[in-house]
Amino acid sequence: DAKTTQPTSMDCAEGRAANLPCNHSTISGNEYVYWYRQIHSQGPQYIIHGLKNNETNEMASLIITEDRKSSTLILPHATLRDTAVYYCIVRVVYSGAGSYQLTFGKGTKLSVIP
Amino acid sequence: GAGVSQTPSNKVTEKGKYVELRCDPISGHTALYWYRQSLGQGPEFLIYFQGTGAADDSGLPNDRFFAVRPEGSVSTLKIQRTERGDSAVYLCASSISTADTQYFGPGTRLTVL
Numbered sequence: 235d236a237k238t239t240q241p242t243s244m245d246c247a248e249g250r251a252a253n254l255p256c257n258h259s260t261i262s263g264n265e266y267v268y269w270y271r272q273i274h275s276q277g278p279q280y281i282i283h284g285l286k287n288n289e290t291n292e293m294a295s296l297i298i299t300e301d302r303k304s305s306t307l308i309l310p311h312a313t314l315r316d317t318a319v320y321y322c323i324v325r326v327v328y329s330g331a332g333s334y335q336l337t338f339g340k341g342t343k344l345s346v347i348p
Numbered sequence: 349g350a351g352v353s354q355t356p357s358n359k360v361t362e363k364g365k366y367v368e369l370r371c372d373p374i375s376g377h378t379a380l381y382w383y384r385q386s387l388g389q390g391p392e393f394l395i396y397f398q399g400t401g402a403a404d405d406s407g408l409p410n411d412r413f414f415a416v417r418p419e420g421s422v423s424t425l426k427i428q429r430t431e432r433g434d435s436a437v438y439l440c441a442s443s444i445s446t447a448d449t450q451y452f453g454p455g456t457r458l459t460v461l
Contacts, residue, residue: 268449277352277439277452278391321390328447335381335407336441336450338390 237261238322243343246316252309254342256322259303264327267298268336269307271318278321278338281307285327312346319343350374352453354440360459361430369425369456373442380423381450382415383439391439397423398446430460 239257246252258267266285270278282289282296284305289296295308309316321341325334353372361367373380379398383391393407397417405415412430417423427434437457441450 270452277454278441280449280451283449334379334443334447334450335393335396335404336383336391337393340388340390 237324237337238339240320240322240339240342242340243345245345245347246309246312248314248346248348249311252307252312252316252344252346254307254309254320254322254344255304256307257304258322258324261302261324265324266327267296267302267305268323268325269294269296270321270323270336270338271316272321272341273315273318281320312344314346314348317344317346352440352442352451354438354453354456356456357454358457358459360461362461363430363432365430365460367427367430367458369427369438369458371423371425371440371442371453373421373423373440374451377442377444377451378420379443379446379448379450380417381441381443382423382425383441383452385437385439385455387436394425394438403446427458430458432460434458435460 266283268283269281272278284296298305319341355370381396382394385391395415396404400420412428415425437455439455441452443450
């Protein structure tokens with residue numbers, strides 16, 4: 235089972251910031267928080283990831299709470315092309331001989347409205 | 349640069365037939381993953397390669413599914429005696445090394461009639 239909890243759906247007005255929450259209350263110290271999105275009929279697209287510090291790149295910002303039990307993905311100026319399903323995933327930093335498969339939940343369906 | 353590519357983009361087959369799905373990872377990526385995504389669900393892990401060897405095949409649903417990566421680059425997912433329940437989008441992802449970020453291809457939509 236996925237180790238994260240996300241709202242099923244959200245709406246955001248075009249041009250406004252989209253703030254997508256994620257709960258990962260059982261996250262352990264050696265797990266990253268990853269965000270991917272999937273636009274209809276495409277493969278998942280990597281957005282950003284972080285361990286404990288806030289992160290920013292050209293696509294988004296990731297805010298992780300101090301206790302690491304939740305995080306928020308921020309799209310600063312949402313456009314219609316940001317309409318997609320957004321997945322929050324926790325994944326081990328290093329697990330020795332194990333693999334690093336991603337465990338996806340159902341994600342949040344973000345609809346950007348004109 | 350070129351991303352992960354998958355062929356064919358769509359495959360329609362009849363129940364009981366054999367199919368092969370191909371994945372070309374990003375050049376230089378040593379780790380390769382296969383996932384399967386059913387309608388309305390998130391992708392589910394199938395198998396992972398580090399180099400040429402299948403390091404983790406715990407997600408393969410049964411012995412009708414098999415995957416190879418003979419030269420440590422291109423991978424082929426093979427499904428024998430296809431069933432209607434195998435209909436899904438099959439996704440491939442690659443990463444520079446095992447612990448790095450995975451980048452996904454566009455997927456192959458398999459339909460079993």
